[in-house]
Amino acid sequence: MKGRVVLVTGANGGLGTYVTQAFLDAGATVVGTSRKIQQSDFKHSNFTAVPAEISTLEGARVLTRQVVSLFGKLDVLAHTVGGFAGGQSIVDTDDATFQRMFDLNLNSVFHILRATIPPLRQTRNGRIIAIGSRAALEPNAGMSTYSASKAAMVSLLKTVALENNDAGLTANVLLPGTMDTPANRKAIPNADVSKWVQPATVAELVVWLASDAGKDVNGSVIPVYGKDA
Ligand SMILES: NC(=O)c1ccc[n+]([C@@H]2O[C@H](COP(=O)([O-])OP(=O)(O)OC[C@H]3O[C@@H](n4cnc5c(N)ncnc54)[C@H](OP(=O)(O)O)[C@@H]3O)[C@@H](O)[C@H]2O)c1
Numbered sequence: 039m040k041g042r043v044v045l046v047t048g049a050n051g052g053l054g055t056y057v058t059q060a061f062l063d064a065g066a067t068v069v070g071t072s073r074k075i076q077q078s079d080f081k082h083s084n085f086t087a088v089p090a091e092i093s094t095l096e097g098a099r100v101l102t103r104q105v106v107s108l109f110g111k112l113d114v115l116a117h118t119v120g121g122f123a124g125g126q127s128i129v130d131t132d133d134a135t136f137q138r139m140f141d142l143n144l145n146s147v148f149h150i151l152r153a154t155i156p157p158l159r160q161t162r163n164g165r166i167i168a169i170g171s172r173a174a175l176e177p178n179a180g181m182s183t184y185s186a187s188k189a190a191m192v193s194l195l196k197t198v199a200l201e202n203n204d205a206g207l208t209a210n211v212l213l214p215g216t217m218d219t220p221a222n223r224k225a226i227p228n229a230d231v232s233k234w235v236q237p238a239t240v241a242e243l244v245v246w247l248a249s250d251a252g253k254d255v256n257g258s259v260i261p262v263y264g265k266d267a
Contacts, residue, residue: 040065042248044068045069045071045101045112047116048071049079050079052217057118060244061116061244062080064245069086071092095153098153102154112154115154120169123135123138123139143188143191158205161206165252166195167212168209168210170212171184174259192213195209206253208247210258213259213263214262216229233265235262
């Protein structure tokens, strides 16, 4: 990955931390973004923190312009921003929850795609890897807005793959099951964590898809379900 410029969204999150570190370990130049990201989050000379709010198109565009002006190009977008809400039936789900799930899981990806696809096309070898969820394909009771927002996101990514094949740009989406993150350990204290997906495994797959070896994988929706498959 040496010489490749990678933008990781959600870089300080449970998964994004691993994705950022994996790209740094692979020799990439990494811009990590989130609202609260700090330069001190990764002690590596190839890491640059650029705080941004990507729930608006303008925020995503400002961020992308910053990356290109700092490093001259953008080769890879690894989009991990997302979030979960659940526990209520559709009847009991309020507008605010619906809006929050679609802002976090769908609108953010729509904005960052619109902002980054032009520079990614220019490299003629660009990569987009986005993190969906198993729930996109397998909705559970009480998770309607999460599942629906992730399903719509999968649809967007497949469209990106179709629209940008001509420029050597690939777009793929990974669907993890429950991951072994600090937030999940806190939220579900009695779970059998041995069944959870390791974020490091997901991160390695993200880096592989971004590498030269991954160039023929496009428009894929990849389950990463661990021992619960
Ligand atoms: N955890 C799981 O078990 C699991 C399972 C399946 C799928 N997933 C999916 O995997 C992805 C990563 O999950 P995770 O557990 O790592 O989530 P997480 O720890 O909550 O991280 C979310 C990240 O997104 C950033 N973020 C949130 N809103 C933002 C905004 N408006 N603009 C910019 N950055 C924003 C957060 O940082 P700031 O607060 O600093 O902005 C944080 O870095 C998500 O898409 C999630 O849906 C997770």
